[in-house]
Amino acid sequence: MGRQPCCEKVGLKRGPWTIEEDNKLMNFILNNGIQCWRLVPKLAGLMRCGKSCRLRWINYLRPDLKRGALTEAEEDMIIELHSRLGNRWSKIATHFPGRTDNEIKNYWNTRIKKKMKLKGLDPVTHEPILSKSHDLEKEMHHHQNLGFQESLEDHDQMQHNREGSSMSIQSREESSCNKNLDVGLGSSLVLQNKESLGNFTMDSYHNFMDTQFFWDCFTGLGDSFP
DNA sequence: AATGATATCAACCGCGGCACC
DNA sequence: GGGTGCCGCGGTTGATATCAT
Numbered sequence A: 001m002g003r004q005p006c007c008e009k010v011g012l013k014r015g016p017w018t019i020e021e022d023n024k025l026m027n028f029i030l031n032n033g034i035q036c037w038r039l040v041p042k043l044a045g046l047m048r049c050g051k052s053c054r055l056r057w058i059n060y061l062r063p064d065l066k067r068g069a070l071t072e073a074e075e076d077m078i079i080e081l082h083s084r085l086g087n088r089w090s091k092i093a094t095h096f097p098g099r100t101d102n103e104i105k106n107y108w109n110t111r112i113k114k115k116m117k118l119k120g121l122d123p124v125t126h127e128p129i130l131s132k133s134h135d136l137e138k139e140m141h142h143h144q145n146l147g148f149q150e151s152l153e154d155h156d157q158m159q160h161n162r163e164g165s166s167m168s169i170q171s172r173e174e175s176s177c178n179k180n181l182d183v184g185l186g187s188s189l190v191l192q193n194k195e196s197l198g199n200f201t202m203d204s205y206h207n208f209m210d211t212q213f214f215w216d217c218f219t220g221l222g223d224s225f226p
Numbered sequence B: 001a002a003t004g005a006t007a008t009c010a011a012c013c014g015c016g017g018c019a020c021c
Numbered sequence C: 001g002g003g004t005g006c007c008g009c010g011g012t013t014g015a016t017a018t019c020a021t
Helices: A019-032 A040-044 A050-061 A072-085 A089-093 A101-118 A132-163 A169-185 A194-198 A202-209 A212-216
Strands: none
Touching: A019 A040, A019 A050, A040 A050, A050 A101, A072 A089, A072 A101, A089 A101
8 A cells, every 4th residue: 555646537627827826826735834744735725636736836826936038158167067967857956046957958958959950960969969969979979978977976976075175166156145045035035945835935035025126036926915 | 810830838647656454 | 465545757738828820
């Protein structure tokens, strides 16, 4: 016997979220935190599955989300990280506080990919596009290297964690992005993982409400609030 | 102004790893 | 230890917006 099923798929709502649903989900999470996504829709009174609620919160409702287009610096960083990590969007997103893996993935697929092709670069290998016969050879070479790069990356990360080094890409990016977070959220509120989301309380929410960044989150939604 | 093409991005789907029973 | 479900991830789809003709 395993766990109970995540949700009854029958009768669940799908498609775009309404403002009312957003309000319900946001209010519930801000008041109760997140213990178990399976229970969130039930307790919040939503006809959605937990997976859908999780996605909506992570990609759209989280108060620490950075709005607006990615900067050129961020774009360069994405390209650099992608050359090292490949399509591991969640790993790449950890270098960009306030950005979601979905956002970065979309940005890559719709814009960066095109730009690279225009520059004559292969978006997969990040190397100049050559003839087809060379492509196959290069692709094999690339895949052989992936495992090696991965272990290097993990090693880098472990080294970084041990030494608290400030020299890596991650540190450089975090130092600039955390300024945004500090302004918006204060030092007590860091929403990077499930555990910290669970600690997201009304107190931190009220502090956050005093900031311009908070109200930017509701651009376009304001008319619908009472 | 109407229509088709293209770009954008929110949301869904399916899978793998891990935790739970 | 094995079966089952949850969570998170990456790939993909489809609705909407924008641009070109």
